[in-house]
Amino acid sequence: MDTSFGAESSRRDDALEPTTISSYTVAIARALEASGVDSSRIFRAFGIPKVTSSDPLARLPTTTMTRLYRACVDETNNPYFGLLVSKYIHLSHLHALGYALVASSTLMDYCRRLERYFRLVSQVAKVSVLEEDDKVLLRVDYLADISGETEDAFFGFLLYSMRLLYKPEFNPLRLELHRAMPHEGGMPYEALFRIPVIFSQANGLVVFAKRDMTQLLTGDCPELAQVNDNIIIGYLAKLDKSDVITGVTQKIIEFLPNGDCTRDRVASALCMSPTKLQLKLSQRGTHFQQLLDDTRKELACSYLRQASRPVTEVTFLLGFSDTSNFTRAFKRWTGLSPTDFRQQA
Template sequence: MSGSKMDTPGHSVSSSEETLQPTTIGSYTVAIARALEASGVDSKRIFTAMGIALDVSTDPMNRVPAATMTRLFRACVDVTNNPYFGLTVAKHIHLTHLHALGYSLAASGTLMDFCRRLERYFRLVSQVAHASVTQADDQVSMRFDHLIGLSSETEDAFFGFLIRTMRLLYKQEFKPVRVELCRPMPHEGAGPYEALFRAPVLFGQASSLLVFNKDDLAQTLSGSCPELAQVNDNIIISYLARLDKSDVITGVTQKIIEFLPDGDCTRDKVASALCMSPTKLQLKLSQRGTNFQQLLDDTRKELACSYLSQASRPVTEITFLLGFSDTSNFTRAFKRWTGLSPTDFRQQG
């Protein structure tokens, strides 16, 4: 997703610049170039005119300023004379363009896992919106609250990509209950949106929103692979720690994951690894509304649920991977987190 703020030329930004403006993963521009070529336009000519490199790698640390993406989209709409250019781009975004997050999403157990993963790790894709997932009765909503002004093509491309990907992972007949977009409806009408989403589309809304049937999101996906998802989740966290150097929660979570298997994951050790005193760490976490023990519990719970979904991992191995001294301690903690024993949780899955 992209937006408009601080219109800076170029295709990448330094770490000091990143703190000043939101960025988007650079490989997103690959899909835009392919959409231009599919529209009969020389992408090299457009990218050169915009001062953007065509040979963008898939490294998620290769970032594009949000304002640059907005200028690029504006130029693409002008040169193609296509008000639905964003929907064309959606056809060319591939899961691999999202690096480790793409592989993790593809290995999700259900579409609900898919949505939760996107909620947790969306910052790797873009810093221009905040993703959140909520449930009410028989529906699940995935909302993107914009942190800056976004180009219309951004919403079109990303939502189109999400629905196309969900159909690829689940079934082609899949459709949302409702789609809400911040963008105004194009003068040419809503036809292409309704054809793509196969659902009512509302324009001019406060947030970008996808509403799903809860039952659809609970179905097991054929490509489910908890082990692969877990490996890539850990890779994502390491990249986020680099991207969000000032984010103490991301840094602490990364160190907890690193130290847990040693059975020596203490606040003092994590603080030392982050080059700060335990008191300073405690203060920084309290400013974010949390504390070390809460993050330790949350991380252990998330890892435990992920490991237990991997049938090849015995409970004794999981116990030590999470830093517990014996299975009885792990079982007590897991019951406190979920209300179930590890064995019952695994059988339910």
């Protein structure tokens, strides 16, 4: 069967409904095989090819995923099939986002990446991270109707991957799911998450203790995380061709090192006039200078966490003419000098 189906499906269906990265189906296939079911037979029935790469531009529509999950539950007679799938989702299935998550400095850093870049993996939900006193809340607002198995797989994967990167005994404080509790009960959820689970809520929500979220992870590698962040932004620009903010951010990152990152140049690179660019950004509640500042700040913090980069190199990469200009801007963003920030980090 032609394995280009996923990319073609993306081009046909992107404008019609949300999509999910097709490499996610690798975990579904492995869960089927572990249940004694021939995954090839199930996939053929839905016209889904065997996935051989994690190309984030190869996508599957949400309705296809929902029908696939329904068939999997029927075939396996397992109402907790989504939880089983979560065991087989590998971070590499998420392409550059997976590698960036592995290289995150802390679990808070991990969650912020999910918040910024989750749509690379799936367009069915928006992830938000909130801080309340000594807690960190990760909320999932669903933008389309999804199966309960999809929600189960996401939150199960979230916990499995966090335990892998941090420590096996790590637990959340609270978990709320949008899905209804299966008729068979909630015991498998409590066994996995090690806390009571609340079902039938408006959104998905998981609450963590902030002290756990700020511990340095053993895989901490700001250089690797930054490289993959840039790759993600490039793919998002292709995936969200109508998203002007993603397009502008990508061009800012591209043009900053040569010191010629102006609104006019970015507009020209996006094949529009500066006036049209300004209008499109204002419709999204922002403007070019704000995006330039935000991008520079995020990159500056990432670069300064990379001990091998001298401040002079960071100054150049961010398009500043000299270190004094960069230092003034960084103090305005963070209240700290670059040197003080690096020492604290």
